[in-house]
Amino acid sequence: MTTTAPPRPTTADPLRRRAFAAGVFYLVTFVSIPTLALYGPLGDPAAFLLGSGSGTAVLWGALSEVVVAIACVGTAVVLFPVTRRHGETAALGFVASRTxxxxxxxxxxxxxxxxxxxRGDPAAAALGPVLSTGYDKVFLLSQSLAPVFNALCLGTVLYRSGLVPRVLPLLGLIGAPLLLASDVAVLFGLYxxxxxxxxxxxxxxxxxxxGLGIYLVAKGFRGGANAPRATAGVTRPA
Known part of the structure; x- marks a missing residue:
């Protein structure tokens, strides 16, 4: 008598690992929170270039931002194979925005x-305000405006697919226009x-x-959201 072994669950574990990795990358992006304090000496850029304040603290802040940049790309790369199943255009938009x-x-x-x-070059002190202003504008575009598009692209996919509880992407979809309005206000000097x-x-x-990072680490994706792809080609019994 010949028996057929039941199919092995080839997608469940890799999908869980992918969700865990994406969640970790999202949580790592919060490592940049202390940079506001670490970059304190840059508040007076001319004085900093003349040697005032801790250069070591600033270097640690710069390192944390490098880590954030790597984690940003990590979230996009890890999530793309999953999110593309539920909206390839938005999934590609998230990759582009994160990049x-x-x-x-x-x-x-x-x-x-x-x-x-x-630092230590008296002739360079005059460049301090210029470089500081340049960093502020780059920060506005990178760590304030880019998250708006991240939330719109990824939030749309996750809300429609049900890969995570819809309250999470809803937060992003509500927050995106609020942050965009704030960025425009900053751009025009209102505050x-x-x-x-x-x-x-x-x-x-x-x-x-x-919230997304914590949920993906703790729970992973909701399994039913990927059922159509996982069961493709399988005929259900009548």
Whole structure:
């Protein structure tokens, strides 16, 4: 008598590992939170270039931003094979947005490292305000405006697919226009990017990214969302 072994679950474990990796990458992006304090000496760029403040703290801040840039790309690369099943255009948009974000973050790091490299040169002190303004504009585009497009692209896919509880992408979809409005206000000089209102309007996006990271690490994707792909070609018994 010949028996047929039941099919092995070839997708469940890799999918769980992929969700875990994406969640870890999302949580790693929050390593940049201390940079506001670490970059404190850059608050007076001319004085910093003349040797005031800790250059070591600034270097640690720059390193944390490099880690964030790598984690940004990591989230896009890990999630793409899953999200493309539920909306390839939005999934590609998320990859593109994350890549642009990471590139601009590294451009900001290059500005910071330039300031560190010019320390002690009296002739370079006049460049301090220029370099500081350049970093502020790059930060606005990279770590404030790019998350708007990240939330719109990934949030749309996750909301429609049900890969995670819909309250999570809903936070991102609600927070995206709020953060965009704040970025426009900062761009036109209505308030500074470090103003309390700017932080308040960025909270929904921060909650969306933190909540998504925690959920993916703890729970993974909802299995039923991938059932059509996993059962393709299988005929259900009548």
């Amino acid at each position: 642009v974000e990471a590139t601009l973050i590294l451009a900001g790091v290059a500005i910071v490292l330039t300031m560190v490299g010019l 500074d990017r470090n103003a309390p209102l700017a932080a308040l309007l960025a909270l929904p996006i921060a909650a969306w990214e933190l």
